[in-house]
Amino acid sequence: MKLRLSLIALFAFALLATLRAEPLKIAIVGLDSSHSVAFTKLLHEEKNPDHVPGGVVVAAFKGGSPDIEKSIKRIDGFTEQMSKLGVKIAGTIAETVAGVDAVLIVSVDGRAHLEQFKQVVALAPGKPVFIDKPLGGSLREGAEIFRLARKEKIPVFTASTLRFTPALQDLQVGTIRTAIGYSPAELEAHHPDLFWYNIHAVETVYRMLGRGCVSVSRVQTANSEVATGVWSDGRVGVVLGLRGTPGVYGFKVFGEKRTVGEDLKVGYGPLVRAVMTFFQTKQPPVTAAESLETLAFMEAADLSKKQGGKAVSLSELLAPYADIMAPTP
Numbered sequence: 001m002k003l004r005l006s007l008i009a010l011f012a013f014a015l016l017a018t019l020r021a022e023p024l025k026i027a028i029v030g031l032d033s034s035h036s037v038a039f040t041k042l043l044h045e046e047k048n049p050d051h052v053p054g055g056v057v058v059a060a061f062k063g064g065s066p067d068i069e070k071s072i073k074r075i076d077g078f079t080e081q082m083s084k085l086g087v088k089i090a091g092t093i094a095e096t097v098a099g100v101d102a103v104l105i106v107s108v109d110g111r112a113h114l115e116q117f118k119q120v121v122a123l124a125p126g127k128p129v130f131i132d133k134p135l136g137g138s139l140r141e142g143a144e145i146f147r148l149a150r151k152e153k154i155p156v157f158t159a160s161t162l163r164f165t166p167a168l169q170d171l172q173v174g175t176i177r178t179a180i181g182y183s184p185a186e187l188e189a190h191h192p193d194l195f196w197y198n199i200h201a202v203e204t205v206y207r208m209l210g211r212g213c214v215s216v217s218r219v220q221t222a223n224s225e226v227a228t229g230v231w232s233d234g235r236v237g238v239v240l241g242l243r244g245t246p247g248v249y250g251f252k253v254f255g256e257k258r259t260v261g262e263d264l265k266v267g268y269g270p271l272v273r274a275v276m277t278f279f280q281t282k283q284p285p286v287t288a289a290e291s292l293e294t295l296a297f298m299e300a301a302d303l304s305k306k307q308g309g310k311a312v313s314l315s316e317l318l319a320p321y322a323d324i325m326a327p328t329p
Contacts, residue, residue: 028060030107032071050269065109111137128155157284160203164270173255179208185241194298198241216300
């Protein structure tokens with residue numbers, strides 16, 4: 001009986017200590033994305049039904065890309081909202097990351113991420129970093145981020161919020177034969193086509209199929225994108241991008257036992273919960289190898305379009321990055 005009471009008391013003490021633990025201090029780099037405000041609200045607003053406890057955003061850096069209209073025109077509005085949420089607006093990345101426990105890089109322009117990450121690594125060594133999609137402006141830039149992270153032993157991961165949507169977590173369809181992911185496919189001149197918005201559908205497909213794509217072929221029309229990937233075991237992943245229609249996200253999966261699919265409600269709660277768990281454990285929920293393969297998939301889709309829909313091998317694109325695709329030593 002005494003042993004049982006002691007164990008109960010120990011558990012209660014541990015629980016109380018957890019509840020009293022100081023929240024992690026988080027820095028945000030990039031205020032040209034709506035994610036900066038959405039993520040902060042989920043962390044700060046305890047009455048929010050999707051509130052994610054354990055962290056507080058203490059400082060943010062504006063960033064911004066003058067050649068992307070959606071970047072430069074939104075900074076002031078998001079900065080004002082962040083200030084109202086109690087976040088200090090810093091003038092430099094150095095000031096932003098000083099004394100924090102973790103960093104969110106959410107700049108809308110993927111091309112900015114590599115340089116921003118380099119600064120974070122130098123100024124806040126060892127701190128876990130989440131980098132919003134797209135990881136970089138190209139496969140090469142994404143690979144450089146992962147190489148630097150591995151060299152400096154920085155925990156890092158990247159993902160679309162669609163990857164953590166509850167409907168995709170326990171499909172129970174048996175062995176998957178074919179998976180389809182669909183999302184809006186707005187284009188942006190400074191990024192490979194699928195990087196800008198169709199990446200959500202790519203991440204949806206990879207959540208269902210995992211790594212192993214060997215080739216990609218793509219067809220583009222004015223209002224649609226269809227990128228078809230063939231996996232090494234014969235499975236097929238289809239990324240469907242839509243333009244000129246109401247924005248919709250969703251999936252369809254064909255398994256040996258049954259077929260399921262639905263439109264997905266986009267919410268940031270599941271992603272922010274995954275990010276907070278990552279910040280606390282420093283264990284990325286998505287491997288560098290899988291994230292790099294998604295970038296290769298999208299670059300292969302661009303090459304296929306330029307070659308009239310010809311299938312493009314991922315192995316050729318990933319060959320220079322064998323060190324990243326290999327397991328962490």
